[in-house]
Structures are given as structure tokens and as C-alpha cells.
Amino acid sequence: AQSVAQPEDQVNVAEGNPLTVKCTYSVSGNPYLFWYVQYPNRGLQFLLKYITGDNLVKGSYGFEAEFNKSQTSFHLKKPSALVSDSALYFCAVRAQYSSASKIIFGSGTRLSIRP
């Protein structure tokens, strides 16, 4: 069975500092990994995905994520946080070649950036 864990319910960072939102996963075979962001009263917005290739994936709004197979992690990072990055972030996983309907979402991490 596949699963994804976001161990932190909330992450607080000062504006301008680097941020990391953690995600670990469990899946049979190779994973497809995703990050989404949800702003208040809005839908999910796709940030980035890892399918194959370079372990460092660059996405929207200056975010990037690093795939670490040995640690089964896919942490979301940004070198310099903005107040506007404050939102709810979801990590998601599904097994390679599985149907997109098999995607599993983490419980979400609320990112709060203080000015």
C-alpha cells in the first residue's frame, strides 16, 4: 500500500529565510511525487512533480523539491520565503504506471511566513 506523510502540521518561517516543508512516502516501485499549494478559499494549485531524472525539481513561484530515494523523501524548499507563500501545502504520491486516480495526498502542512 502506498502512503505519504507530512510530519509537520505547521511550519513558521521569517520572511527572507529559507523554508523546508517535509514529505516522506511509501510506495511499491518507483514513485511519482507531487506538491500542491492551497490558498484560503481556493483550489489546489500544482507546484511541481518528480517523475524521473534529476533529483532536484524546480517548480512554480521559486519552489523546488529534492527527491531522495534512500530516505524516501521529497521535501519542498525555497531559498527565500515571502509572506505571500503562506498557505497550505500538500505532498502527494502515486506509483509509477499506476492510474492517476491512485494518487494519495498527505494531510497538509500549513506554512506561515512572518514579515
Added chain:
Amino acid sequence: DSGVTQTPKHLITATGQRVTLRCSPRSGDLSVYWYQQSLDQGLQFLIQYYNGEERAKGNILERFSAQQFPDLHSELNLSSLELGDSALYFCASSGNQFGQGTRLTVV
């Protein structure tokens, strides 16, 4: 803008009632996925349609049903509503594009 349109944005209804949520996928996408986001269950996959046919089923209650029409828009029907059905319902089309969601409140 994801190109996925959901209506209505908000819906308030009483227990026992029936509602229909509508989703139009991004132009050119044949799939529609429905998700429920609630405080206690998180984000859960409900059902997928592809080009008018049901393709996959997730944690969808028997009181809920969906269909996809020839123009590819989809409707999610929720009946005999309970307080616990209050949630944000999203649809997504191929390519990880999500709509803004419909917030359903059952009172």
C-alpha cells in the same frame, strides 16, 4: 487559472437533501476526477470519469454518484445529505489541474 470550472462555489443545504455539483474540465482534457476535502478525512479521491465512462472509484459513498456527459462536463450528485458531508469538493482534469472547488455546508 487551471481552466477547470466548478459551480457553484458555495452551497448551503439541509440534511436529507440532494445537491448537484458541476465541473467542466480544461479544454481538451477527457478525464474528470472528483475529490472531497474535509477536516477529519483530508483530501480523498472519490471517482474518475474518462470520456464519459467511469474509470476508477475511490472512497465514494453509495449516496453519492457522478456522471460525465458528451460535452465532457461532469456532475457529482450527493443525496440524503448528512452533516458529515460538509466539505470542499474538488474536481480535477488531466494534467493535475484542479478547479476552485465547491464548499458544501449541510445544516
